[in-house]
Each structure stands twice: as C-alpha cells, then as structure tokens.
Amino acid sequence: MQQYSPYPQYSQSLIRNKQGRRNMGSFFMSESLKQDIVHQKQLLYMTLDPNDPRIKNIPPMLNKYHSLYPLDQDGAKENQGKMFGYVTSVYKAICTQDGLPYAIRRIEGFRLSSEYALQAAESWRNLQHPNIVSLKEIFVSKEFGDNTLFFTYDYFPGSETIESKFLSQPNQTSFQPISESVLWSFITQLVSALKTIHSLGLVCRVIHPSKILLTGKNRIRLNGVGIFDVVNYDSPRNLAQFQHEDLLLLGRLILTLACRSAASITAQNLSNSIEYVSNTYSKDLYNLIVYLLTKPVINLPNIDEVVTMISGRLLQENNYLHTYTDDLETELGKEYENGRLFRLVTKLGFINERPLYDMDPRWSETGDRYLIKLFRDYIFHQVYDDGTPVLDFYHVVETLNKLDCGVDEKILLMSRDEQSLLVVSYKDLKKCIELAFSELVSQKSHLN
Template sequence: MNSGVGSMGAMDPLAALRASADLYINPDAREDARRDASLLLSTATPGTVPEAVHHYYGLLPLEADPASPAGAPRSSTGGPPSVVYKAVSTDDGRGYALRRYLGAPPARGDAIVASVEAWKRIRHPGVVALREAFTSRAFAPARSAMPPANELVFAYELHPRAETLRAALQAPPHLSSLHAVDGPLSEAAVWSLTTQLLTAVAAVHAANLVLRTALSPDAVLVTGRHRVRIGRLAEADAFDADGGALGHAASTARLAALQREDLGNLGRLLGALVNRGPAAGAADAGRRAPELTRLVSLLVGGSARTTVTDVLSFIAPRLAAESAAVWSHADATQAVLHQEYDASRLLRLSSLLGFINERADDASAATGGNAAWSETADRYLLKLFRDYVFHQVDADGRPLLDYGHVMECLSRLDVGSPETVLLSSRDGAALILASYAELQRCLRTSLEDLRMRANAHSM
C-alpha cells in the first residue's frame, strides 16, 4: 500500500537519521519493520511442517531442507544436519528461530540440559539469546515405517533479517549489510564488528563457558547494518565428542585452553573481515590497517596465556570510540522514536473518532432507544469535524487528499488547542465555529457515553 497520498512531512525519520553521524543507520527501517511483521504472520504450505512443536506454531523453514538435493552441506558445528524454522510461541506471541537437528540426538541428555541452563543465562547484545532446548517427535513424517526420532531442537530469539557472516562476506557489496552504501567495509566498521564480537566473547568467558564452533562464519549472524551477533550458542557443547570437556564442567586448565582457542578463532574471523572475504590470506591486510593486523596477530599467534581481558586493554581506545558510536546511534534512534510517538498518539485519536462517527442507529436503539445517536448533539459536531478533516474539497469541489492537513487537525485536537475551526453542515446551510478544546470535550463525553452503554446491563 505505498499509495503515497500527500506528504509525510515531519514524520519522515530519514532526515533525522541522515543528519546524524550514525554508523548503524538503516535507511529502510520502516520497510524492515513491515517485512518483520509480515514474516511473523507467514506460514508454510499446510502439511509440509507440523502445526505445532512444543509451544511453538506458525512454522516456516528459513533455509533449504538439508534432506533435499539442493540442501545445505553437513553442519560446520560438528553435529548432524540441521534445519531452521521461524516459529511463534503461544507463551508470549514473539518470534523464535528453531534449529532442529535431524535424527536421534546424542544420548547424553543430562549433560545437554546442564549446558543449556548455563547458556540461557548469557544475555548480551553480541549474542543471539538461547531461550531453551527440547526434544520433539513432531517433525516425523506421518506415514513413515520407522518409529519417529526424538529430535533435538534449540529455540533462539528471532532476528528476522539475519544472514550468516559467511553469506554476508560473499554477497556483492551493494547487497550486503556489512558494507557501506557507497563502498567496501570501512576500517571503522571492522573495528565496530570487532568490539561487538570481542565484548561478547568476554561475557561468555566470564561465565566460564567457551564458544568453540559458534565462532565460525556459519554461526555468527549479521543482524543489521554493521551489526553482528554470535549465534548457535550451546550447540557445540551438545555435539561435543569429548564428553568431559563441556565448557560449563571443564577443569580450570582445560577451560583456559579452550578459551584461548576461542581467541584464535575470533582472530581468524577478524582476519576474514579485514580481507573482506574468508578465503583470502592475511598477506595484504597490514598495509590497509596496521593496528587491526596487530590485533589479529595477538589473537591468532600471541602467548598461550593471553586472555580476553588482555585483548580488551590492548584496544581500549577503540572500545571508547565504539561506545561513543553506539551512543550516537542510540540517541538518533531515540529522536526518531519521539517523532513516531507523535504519530501513534494521532492514530489512537483517529480510531476514537472512528468509534463514534456514523455508528449505526440499530446499535443505539438496542441500548438506549436513541434514534440517531451519532447524528445529534456532540456527535454531530464530531461528524462535521470528521468531514472537515478527511473530506476537504477545493474551490471547484474536487477532493483534496492532504495527509498533512489530517495530521495538523489531529495534532490540535490532541492538545485541545484554543484555536477555532469553522465547521459547515453538509447542505452548507449552517456554519459552526468550534475550538479544538471544545471538540476534544465532545470526543471525551461521546466516548464516556459509549463506554457507559458498553458496561450497561442488556435490556
């Protein structure tokens, strides 16, 4: 419905976003909101997915089915093949990403439960939050001869427009959310991605956990412009062949060694970012960004005792710059939000008018015997006001579709301005001068009237 009536005027958030020096600006935020809302309502062809899995419904596959010929290769996280669905929870109505591992899970259920409990506590803007893991037979084909496998499913918060870091790095620059609108990945952007990942690693290590295969280009998600999150938490632990090495239960020395491996994996990820693609080597990077290259060396090649805290101190001035950049982004978003608050206040007002205008007589008759409720007294003024707001015509009687006029009238009604408006009856015989304050009072009493009747005992 991009029908483009009138001007959006001061409601356009892009002007505010463009005016800010915002690394994370998303010029399509309004359209993205619409697509996110529509993804949540989308479902698969009936019969191709279960109607419900646990407390989730509205399933829609988000990747190709690995069982089909065009399917994804075997999971890089070391587990069996898996497939991801969008789903909505009946608990909270929010969207989730369900990763279902095909076939029977490893038999170490208690270890998986303990690991999942530890990972559920990791809430950080640099990770995709894990909500829960469970097993389900719901995906089994209805007519299968085999008894259905009790498959392992991980439920994560949904990031509707996410793509893997690998896909983002391989996409052409103009299609990738990793790249600037007018060029390749800038050094400032790489530093931002670096600090997002590094602070997430710090939070995970502080909880005595290790990320392992979650620090791969297939598990890290790009969830917005210059915005990354480490995904697939807890999966590596569940499919770990080394039963005793689960991060949450490892010995101190084993944990330190695994965490040092995480830093190496992070270094390789950053190397790929510096080189704009995971296949390239580190040979050319030094000339482009010497400080970044030193960081990659520290991560990949530094001492065996290097910890994430050492790395944070090493890049402290960059952390300060990133913190400032994120504040600028948050402030710009807040400014746009304030404009939108104005808009939603007016939507509400418009709906309230809708409750009253032209309300049919039979509803009135059923409750109070008032023959033409919506045509008399306060309601008549509101009807004329509705005509004034929405049914403007020019001097020749042609319709004027002026969205700005609608916004202006509703804004004045919202604050109950003392300004007056000249309302005309439809036959033009009567002219009524009313202030917005008076119209606001009419609206309030009419709504009270309606609400009283809504609460009345039936007759």
C-alpha cells in the same frame, strides 16, 4: 571522528520546506526503517504452503512448538556436519506457551549418553548478552523419526550469516572490501561477547562465519552456543587452552573478513593475507590480528588484554551507538504522534454518522451534537473556491492536534447548505466530542 557510522542513519534533519511546512518525512518514520520493520514482521509469521514438498518431512508439532518452517538455505547442506560433527538443520516454530517464534536447531544422529550432558549447557540458558543468540531450552524428541536432540534459540527474522553476506561472492567483479569502521564494529561486538563468555568460565568455540548472524545492519550475534558443551560432553577439556583457541578463532575470523575470503587463513595464504591487511587497513587492525594469531611464547593471550588493546575503538562504538539511539528516539517521537492521532480519528469514527443518530434531535441542525458533524466536514470535506476538494494531509494533522490539545483558538463552521455559521473553539469541540464518546461508552456498560 566523522567516520562513516556502521549503524543505520534514519532520521533526516527536520528542515522545513519553502512554505515553512514540515516535510512529509517529518511526520512518518523514514522509508528505509519502515521497510526493515515490514520485512521482519512478514518473516516472523511466515508458514509453509500446504503444497510445499518439504511439508511431508516436517511434523505438525514438535514438543511444545507448532508451525515449523525450515530456515536452511538449499545450498547449505554441503557444509553440514563440519561444525559440530553432526548434520544439523534449523526450523522456525511458534511456541504454544507464549505464541512467539523461536529458532530450533536439530542435531541429527547424536545419541545422548547421559542426562548430565544436558546440564553442561545449563549456564548458557541464563546468559543474556546483546551479541549472543540466547539459548532457551534443550529437549529430546522422536517427532522426526529418530531420537533427536533439539536446541531452542531466540529467532531473529531477516537475519543472515556473516558467511552468506560477505564470503559467498557469485561474481568476483563486485568485490568490495568491508569498511574499517564496520570491521571494528564487528570486533567490538565479538570481543564483548567473548569477554562475558570467558568471565563465566565458558568457552565459545563457534566463532565461525557460518555461526555469526547479522540480525540488523552490522549488528551481529553469536549463534549455536551450548551445542559443543553437550555434544562433546565426554571429551576432556582444558579451559585455558580452549579459551585461547577462541582468540585464535577470532583472529582467523577477522582476517577472513578483512580479505573477504575463507581461503585467506590457509597455511599457504596466511602471509599474503596479512600483508594485504597491512596494505589495506590501519596499523591497529594489523596489530590485533597478529596478536591473536601469533603462537604465544610464555603466557597465553587473554580476552582482557584484547579489551585493553581495542579501548579506543570501544569508545568510537559507544559514540555510534549513542547517535543511533538519538536517531531511533527521533523516529519514535514521530510515530507516537500517529498513534495518538489514529486513536483520535477512530474515536471520531465511532461517534459520527451512527445509524442510531439519524433520528436523534441532538444531531439535527438545532441539536448540541450538530457541531461535531460540521467539524467532521471542516476536517475532511473542505473545498477550494473553485470547488476542488482540499486533500491536505497537513490540514488534517494540524486540526486534529489542536482538537487533541483543546486550544482556545476559534474556527468558523458552516452548515452544508451554507445558510448558517457557527463560531466555536477547539476547546468546546473537544468537550463536546468527549461527552458524545463517553455517552457511547456508558450506553454500553448500562445495557450489559
């Protein structure tokens, strides 16, 4: 069971170093997690440069959305129209109502025949699933010139399609098969989405590498749901047949990923591809692909049978996810401390060295606030015997923690002229600082 986990592993064990001190990494979240978060935050509010040539084709406002930013890659245009029968383009935009970013897909050249067509996608709007990009709303607007249909979805900064991640290899030398545990993770996520979709009497139809988003490390979400329901509203539909087609699409997708080649599912390559899978991956994976791709003799295969087939893998996925949540909880435990300490230091910043206190006798050497000043020196301005400054992050954290708890431990504070010494407990310091701060606060409310 000690397979490589498809999910990130951030937390290092909290082993101490030789001096018995915690590693710096045990105070802050791991660097890789931080990088992920920073990158996503940057993308979240990215806007077009006013000098960008694309800006002249983009309206300043679309329905209730502003700050449109094109998300399509440059090379993506060539495949346009293959999926839905219409050219589509995607923009990030900020909603004026809640201030949050969304992804808006524009269906170019589609003429809405009736309002009923929009209602065909209504079921999708109420669907919440961790592996489906939620459809928020559908609207028609003339802002791009013609009368166009727009689909608003949740936006996932930094996401990438499975196609661009695994199927567009510039140099074939770097070809690496996707590890089996990652493939099974993808399968469990897609099967989970399909199970929900089929249970609601819906059909997915977008199980294609270009419509599956990687929204985190090996976390995938089906994208573009509901578009077919509107665009093909007038076509006759056979639910059982379409649902079976979803399973066929799933089988093709798995085979494509296992071979890392979009050409693996063409008629002339199919048998070679399946042989490659049987040589490279487990019997389980081979069996699943064959089950999904084989023409049914009597009954159509259905998603419930697939769920039963992969039950052992679902169990494994649960284990990975539990371990991942443990990891995230550990990281949160570290960062929560920082929030607390940051607020405490901010409080000290508000209190210390206020110009108003320059002449206040309570802050002079005989006043009761004097020790806050000395304590500030104790935290930040200590020096070693040879006069070099103590720049010890651990000392700051430890001191602030003891202050926050108000422990009984006593420390020795020395005046700057080294002429007077004060012995005081953290408990008393805490009281003193809280009093000083609450006076600041009430000073405010008093004069307001």
